[in-house]
Amino acid sequence: MPPLDLSIGLGTSGLDDPETCTDTVAAALEAGYRHVDTAQMYDNEAAVGEGIAASDVDRDDVVVATKVHPENLSPEDVRETAHESLDRLGLDRVDLLYVHWPIRAYDAAATLPAFDDLRDAGVTDHVGVSNFTPDLLREAREILDAPIAAHQVECHPRFRQPALRDLAAEFDHDFVGYSPLGRGAILDDAAIAEIAGRNNYSPAVVALAWAVDRGIVPIPKARGAHVQENLSAVDVDLPADDLDAIDALDPGERQIDPDDAAWSR
Numbered sequence: 001m002p003p004l005d006l007s008i009g010l011g012t013s014g015l016d017d018p019e020t021c022t023d024t025v026a027a028a029l030e031a032g033y034r035h036v037d038t039a040q041m042y043d044n045e046a047a048v049g050e051g052i053a054a055s056d057v058d059r060d061d062v063v064v065a066t067k068v069h070p071e072n073l074s075p076e077d078v079r080e081t082a083h084e085s086l087d088r089l090g091l092d093r094v095d096l097l098y099v100h101w102p103i104r105a106y107d108a109a110a111t112l113p114a115f116d117d118l119r120d121a122g123v124t125d126h127v128g129v130s131n132f133t134p135d136l137l138r139e140a141r142e143i144l145d146a147p148i149a150a151h152q153v154e155c156h157p158r159f160r161q162p163a164l165r166d167l168a169a170e171f172d173h174d175f176v177g178y179s180p181l182g183r184g185a186i187l188d189d190a191a192i193a194e195i196a197g198r199n200n201y202s203p204a205v206v207a208l209a210w211a212v213d214r215g216i217v218p219i220p221k222a223r224g225a226h227v228q229e230n231l232s233a234v235d236v237d238l239p240a241d242d243l244d245a246i247d248a249l250d251p252g253e254r255q256i257d258p259d260d261a262a263w264s265r
Contacts, residue, residue: 012024023051030056034057077105078114112144130153
């Protein structure tokens with residue numbers, strides 16, 4: 001099984017227009033991204049696949065991740081819809097297949113072995129989970145034969161997820177942060193703007209550079225020039241005092257908080 005090598009990725013949630021999605025994915029890969037994140041829930045897997053195919057980047061050099069919709073988490077639906085995702089993506093496998101939300105049809109004892117089956121069958125190289133609580137994460141580790149390769153949750157300078165980041169280090173899986181710009185709130189955050197100003201970077205680059213430095217794999221969504229700007233964060237070394245200042249910011253609220261999320265039970 002090839003190792004999972006996650007770097008800053010392109011998030012595709014909200015890229016609803018097929019042409020825009022395809023063009024953005026292709027442009028991101030040409031710019032240097034090697035990690036593309038989609039989901040059944042985003043209804044754009046076909047456009048993502050077309051973007052991958054349109055680029056000149058070798059498929060084997062790209063980590064492609066998708067996620068199984070919470071309505072599709074019965075064992076039969078996991079298997080069926082994972083193959084449908086491959087068909088839409090135009091791929092014979094994905095590198096990473098996530099449980100998107102542990103809600104609705106999710107039943108750990110029934111759902112997770114289906115992900116093991118898909119890994120054994122070569123549908124996915126790696127299994128991941130998303131939006132899990134610490135207790136659900138520990139439970140999943142006990143049930144899965146496959147190691148959890150990644151846990152994806154909301155994470156940004158105002159919602160830093162220390163407990164789940166500590167567990168990622170303890171369990172040795174990648175910690176993937178979605179909404180790394182807080183759905184745009186970080187771009188208008190006065191404290192981040194101050195750090196950005198004295199370092200001659202945009203607030204977006206500061207937030208992403210903080211994530212990369214702290215071992216978080218951010219997956220910002222972007223279009224146009226912001227695709228390249230976000231990628232530049234991997235080469236930014238913020239002063240230690242500024243990184244520490246971000247760590248000390250007052251925590252804010254979740255930006256993604258559905259009523260039936262696992263943490264609300």
